[in-house]
Amino acid sequence: MTPARWLALFFALYYFGYGTFLPYWALWLGDAGAGAGLVGLLLGLGMAVRCAGILGIMGRVRSARHLLPVMQGLSVLSLLAFMAFYGWQSTVGLLVLTLAVNLVYPALIPLSEAMASRYIVQIRLDYGKARLWGSAAFIAANLAVGMLNEYGGSQWILHSMVMSLALLILLTLLQPRPAPAEQPAGRGGDSIMRVLQRPGVGRFLLITALLQGSHAFYYGFSALYWQQQGYSTTVIGYLWGLGVLAEIMIFALDRKWLAQLTARVLLAAGLLCALCRWLMLGATTELIWLVLAQLLHAGSFGLSHLGAVRFISRELDEAAVFGAQALYASIALGMVSGILLMLSGQLYPGLGGHTFWLMAALVLPVAWLLARPLSEEQQAR
Known part of the structure; x- marks a missing residue:
């Protein structure tokens, strides 16, 4: 699969999930039994953990060959964390799983952007053309999941997250050709x-x-x-x-x-x-x-x-x-x-x-x- 097509699919699948997560996750938490105060706490803690997760994960990625395996691993961990919400909806469960999700799921974006930046130099990737599919998928998720939630209940919010991540894992099993090139002379990336x-x-x-x-x-x-x-x-x-x-x-x-x-x-x-x-x-x-x-x-x-x-x-x-x-x-x-x-x-x-x-x-x-x-x-x- 060409890098342009691979990245377009990645952005589309990720942002379909993010277009579900950003506007609707607070609603799902509320229907799962979290009060307004707990929802606010979970969202605030999630933002803090998100920053730590991105810095921690990206700080250890120093080579182009690490990008796809790390993206694959994070996709699997994200899927497992979201699937755990089906059976663990106590206050402790919501807290632990919210922290776990925000530790791994948001880091997929800087990894994909780093891959895109490499391909911009390597094959003159049309970044905007690939990235616009993420924005289109974001709109599609807003509309589709909104209707599913209205007619089928809030569990469709969680179902949508799980389905988008399952498809994302399948995509990461495919290798874009050519693969992201290593830096000249094998030099590793600089620390943050x-x-x-x-x-x-x-x-x-x-x-x-x-x-x-x-x-x-x-x-x-x-x-x-x-x-x-x-x-x-x-x-x-x-x-x-x-x-x-x-x-x-x-x-x-x-x-x-x-x-x-x-x-x-x-x-x-x-x-x-x-x-x-x-x-x-x-x-x-x-x-x-x-x-x-x-x-x-x-x-x-x-x-x-x-x-x-x-x-x-x-x-x-x-x-x-x-x-x-x-x-x-x-x-x-x-x-x-x-x-x-x-x-x-x-x-x-x-x-x-x-x-x-x-x-x-x-x-x-x-x-x-x-x-x-x-x-x-x-x-x-």
Whole structure:
């Protein structure tokens, strides 16, 4: 199987599961007997463990030949952990299994992104075209599992997770050809600490943490806010779907229209879109403006993510790819977003939708951080 097809299938299967897990897992926990306080505790602890798991696992992956076996092992462990929920739904069981799931399941994404980054260099992979299938599967899961849950009960949430992981395991048994190439002269990857000490990496992580973290209030509270403003759950679902469709479009155009842009330019465009989006959402809930704001998800998330991938795959050497992916996934997409999500929960009762304006203020320092090139190579030009 070609690497492009293999990665497209991997992203589709993983994000179908994640499109089930992210919006519906709290509902399944509630139906399994967890009260609101316990659900919040489980989700918060899960976020903390997720960061530790990604750093711990990615910190030990130093070679291209390790990628597929580790992905296969994590897929098996994830399946076993989710299957255990069928029979262990006591408070202790939910706690232990939630920690186990978050320790292994989220680490599959930085591993697949690291493989994609390797193939971008090795075979000029069209990353956007492969990644858009993950976004499409995310929408499909939102719709399909939502209907299954409504008509068949919340156990379909767990069934869907198990089925997606079973298919993911089958995929990892297939070897993409050519396999990810080793680095020249057999050099192993740098440790996470060595990658963190490279010029520009710390600034890159701060930039991406602010850009991606600014989505925390949107992810956690936009549906609740819009519902309180009188919108039906159907309309809210369409709005969320529109945002992901815009993201798909930007990924589809990556090779044709965006390939020549540097990480710095993509991140700057992501900043502009995020600033406009959060200001707009904080100012009004008129439907036409909500639609326009959701279209800006193509930039606030899509361009920002492509900028991160561009920096890791083009502006760092191959020894830094695994460590940089681990740092990006655990800090920018994990820890900072989790902290801001919890902070948003404290601010929302008093500020309501005006919390979006704080998200806009959050991204303003990115303009200063992007004032000079991220990498030494660009600085020298």
